Amino acid sequence: MWPQPFTSRFPSAPTLTVAVEFMPHHSLTWVDDPLAEDGRRLHYTGAMAKIVGYLGEGLNFTCRFVLSPDRTFGNLLPNGSWTGMVGMVVREEVDFAAGPFMLSPARAAATDYTLAVWTGDLRMVSGLRGLKIDPWxxxxxxxxxxxxxxxxxxxxxxxxxxxxxxxxxxxxxxxxxxxxxxxxxxxxxxxxxxxxxxxxxxxxxxxxxxxxxxxxxxxxxxxxxxxxVRYVPQPFQTPRDVLDDPHVAMIWQKYSRNEYFLRTVESGVFREVAELEEKDRLKFVTQAQLPESLDTLVRAGHHVLVDNGNAVRNLIALDFSQKGKYQNTNKSK
The missing domain is CATH 1.10.287 (Helix Hairpins)
Structure with missing residues (x-):
């Protein structure tokens, strides 16, 4: 997203401040840099970092990566303020945010989007409970x-x-x-x-x-x-399956477009999902906390993680890279 659209190259190469966030297919590390204000700078790699690099080459700028205070993508609060990276863009604390961001009317009214870099859908990840012996x-x-x-x-x-x-x-x-x-x-x-x-x-x-x-x-x-053929039960294929199981809770990304949707939806199955928060069966975590939630809560079988398909695939891939094997997770559309 851009606070103001760029239409031509900068005559001199400025250093723009870019808000970023952890993604499973990206990496965030702090490296020592004597030229930085606090003696270190954030090193960001991945697909979105390459896109920012291509923009820098085309528009003649360099960038400095920063993180949002609450480590979220950003959502509109009832008092009219914004959280996360979107909030930093709205308050002009950064020049733009790399995202990637999900489209929403509220975000589009407050900021300017670039062209979409990918499209996807929502996916659920549940824990596999092992082989099951059916007496019948x-x-x-x-x-x-x-x-x-x-x-x-x-x-x-x-x-x-x-x-x-x-x-x-x-x-x-x-x-x-x-x-x-x-x-x-x-x-x-x-x-x-x-x-x-x-x-x-x-x-x-x-x-x-x-x-x-x-x-x-x-x-x-x-x-x-x-x-x-081994029979492994996969009971959660739709949100309705989770709603019908009183012993399973759901995990959604905090201050995201999906959370905003749950907060504002008025009817249908997702309205029932939003009402799970009153029963302590709905939990919101930041993007950086999703890998830990997948490894502990979801794998244990009493939580189901819901996020966009691209993030879910990369979470599973990251888990495979760290453990060396694909275990105890099931992905549903």
Whole structure:
């Protein structure tokens, strides 16, 4: 953002003060500099630092990086004042702020934006709670409709055999064995095929054998596929999923465009998210505190972090770089 638009190169190279903030894909370090006021200066690297460098080359200026007092991007408070880097621009404490900043009507009314350097969406990051053993996993290979049809067909087979045997009372000794032979076929148990069976008994049972053969082969193949893939529960895919879990809180970036949106929204699911603050289930942290929150609160499973997609991806990448492995985090849109 620029306090005043630049339309031409500076005749002499001034030193402009630029507000910046920590981002996962950037680095902020203090280095000794005898020429600086307090003997050190802020060294800033990353994508936004390169953009500022390109602007400096094109417009003929050098820059001095500074941090905002509250280490935030900036938000409009109810009393009309601004916080963070936006506040430094509004109060003309800096010449411009590097951001990147999310667009909002309030910010656009107070400052001037450059052209957008990237676009993105909101993402949620939740902790993975490890592998889960489902005691009812043996039912998963077949859909509920298939189970219902199978049980209905089995009951139908039993009823048909009972009705047919009812008209042949002389064969009452074989009635029980013949009736439950269909159950033994479904459970893949051995069975006796007496020579006294009638041809229609053999036909009905043979058709049932073919049906259960196809069913059991499909069941075995699907079960093998399920056992070969690890099942890790990922319960939080939408804000509604978090709202419905009373044991999970949300983390949003402090004094950001997203916080301003939550403070001003009047209806919908995000209004319900804003009301979580009254239940102590909504927490706001600065951009610099997000890595620690991801490593402690989110990974523990009782918090969910919400931020723009680019920041979330880079937070996960930074965590991977520091720990050498990708662990216990799940990203949802």
């Amino acid at each position: 996993g043996f039912l998963l290979p077949l859909s509920p409709l298939v189970w219902v049809v199978t049980m209905t067909a089995l009951v139908g087979m039993l009823a048909v055999l009972q009705v047919l045997h009812f008209y042949h009372p002389s064969r009452s000794l074989l009635r029980c064995a013949n009736t439950f032979s269909s159950v033994r076929v479904l459970l893949q148990q051995d069975m006796v095929w007496p020579g006294q069976w009638w041809w229609w008994e053999r036909l009905v049972l043979g058709l049932w054998m073919l049906t259960t053969l196809v069913l059991t082969k499909s069941y075995a193949g699907n079960l093998m596929s399920l056992l070969a």
